[in-house]
Amino acid sequence: MRVLILGGDGYLGWPTAMALSEAGYDVALVDNYFRRNACVERDLPPIFPLLTLHERVALWQQLTGRSIQVTIGDITNFDLLERVFQTFKPEAVIDYAEQPSAPYSMLGPREAHFTVRNNLCGTLNLIHAVKRHAPDCHIIKLGTMGEYGTPNIDIEEGWLEVEHKGRREKFLYPRQAGSLYHTTKIQDTDMLWFYVRTWGMRVTDLMQGPVYGMITPQIRRDDRLATCTNYDEIFGTVLNRFLVQAVVGMPLTVYGKGQQTRGYLNLIDTIACIRLAIDHPAAAGELRIMNQFTETMSVNEIAARVCQAAGQMGLNPTVNHLVNPRKEAEEHYYNPTHNKLTALGLQPHLLTDAVLMEQLAFIQRYRARIRDDIILPRTTWA
């Protein structure tokens, strides 16, 4: 099956590409190098040194004999995306091509504008390219659990049945997110739902929780296949940041009270979910929404687990509560459903000591690259 991955150079895109290639899918990648360039421009180097995408793909071919196509370009350019569709003729497309950082989206008007234009015009062009060149192609869109926010009622999988004044209707589950980035994902959902109804497209929207981890079977083969893993205040995410802090002997920085609870998953489970979605496509005219995480944890619990695993390796991190740079509820109800991916066959890899220790050991090999001056939050929601 021909699978096109938009954002194929990113933290999720590249490991997904290798996993699918190894599993026998025919894979093509598009990436505009936004993340790489932003990391260079803002002096926020990732943990591991990165080959260019062309070099990565050449190395992958050398190691496995499998080829992956690469286009460096921007999907907000419709002509470019059309050419990719015309030549590759994808049967499924995975859209990771979004500006993925909440703090980046809050930096200022220019970064906000970039986030909106990149994320929404990219999704829109994808929809139009599918309609015009591959109407049966299955779009797999990465949403986020953050779209739901932290409502006072249970979070269902994408939809909510409402009874009101004696009448009933089923709606998209109401969404209200905690950053502009997360809000663009809501806006993506609005747009996809409109076109699914109007054009009968096949769309899967994966409402993903924060992903952690940097090791997949393919990356274990050769460090040079490592994925772009950030730990800085802009592109880093909480669990990976804690791992880096544990390695360099910095206190783990919990924002605010640390009782913020979210659904998390391991990078390898993200890839497994993507593969389940590809292998079980949405029907024509279906917007299938699945909540993609394996366990809910508070930030305090994550910090405690990292401390416990690090302790077994002779590291002894402490925990430091910072003034929360974000505007978010620090104590809240949180009870999200997540049955659909399990029903498709997902076998979760939970956050065990062994998982944490393997990541810590990997980071330790690159300890000399870690810059402790880029970790603490400077971008606020104020």
Next chain:
Amino acid sequence: MRVLILGGDGYLGWPTAMALSEAGYDVALVDNYFRRNACVERDLPPIFPLLTLHERVALWQQLTGRSIQVTIGDITNFDLLERVFQTFKPEAVIDYAEQPSAPYSMLGPREAHFTVRNNLCGTLNLIHAVKRHAPDCHIIKLGTMGEYGTPNIDIEEGWLEVEHKGRREKFLYPRQAGSLYHTTKIQDTDMLWFYVRTWGMRVTDLMQGPVYGMITPQIRRDDRLATCTNYDEIFGTVLNRFLVQAVVGMPLTVYGKGQQTRGYLNLIDTIACIRLAIDHPAAAGELRIMNQFTETMSVNEIAARVCQAAGQMGLNPTVNHLVNPRKEAEEHYYNPTHNKLTALGLQPHLLTDAVLMEQLAFIQRYRARIRDDIILPRTTWA
């Protein structure tokens, strides 16, 4: 009070500007001439000849002694919008600066892209300009009743209380619209709601139904003050189109069964609602949503009323049902609330024979300009 009108050259923007200027507000306008240019490029002339915006403002000053500031430029350019805020220092801003046509947004990928970029980056820049230069400024945003679509439950004013599994939450009323244009208004709402919560902004979102009419007290003064009124398949709207068809002796073209029901209002009531919103601003941190229409009617009812009024003027239009170019429910439940503007003091001008006959007589004076070849729908949702 200093009121900035974005989209001040448009069908609603220009009459609003004159009405506010006459009422003593200090008015400044920004417009990128999108609508004018698109009408020229697509050869879709409006009913009345139009002076440029600079000429209109000069004529207005000559007739009334009141000045209105004009900036021709694009609010998706943040630098331009910043300069306007720095010099004019608005206390209220009315955002009419959106690509307003549902069919235009469905023409193809480039028009879709323009609609998304123009509408969302414009709103985003407005939010950032207010935050940076006029944090107490009241944003009055034109939403649309079309955001709600036609759900099977009553439509409330912006918000819905939900009880689910024994717990309660209040959400934005779930929205699902019938065109990409309408969907961008939903996306605007998502974005405004995020920034209202995060930055404590003052926002009024007016969920406006289709507006009809082309006559205000200011326009009665001099035809050269007429507003940009289209009747073509792209920029025309249903009631104004029927009036033009009645004048030129074409059948009134009802799309599909004609049982599609919406809430309508007269142009002069739109202006009255805007003024009520300005004079009663939203609180800091409030997203105030008001449903803005005065009466609900089906397309068939509108056609019947136009036929009746036209008959009294010796015109005898017939009604022709066309295959619906849009994808929309032609039979549906529709019970929207609209109490908030009435509570603020709105006194509706309903669709009477007298109202219709005054519009018909105005159009008759420009009958020679009407082009019957641009009226029938060619743009489909397919």
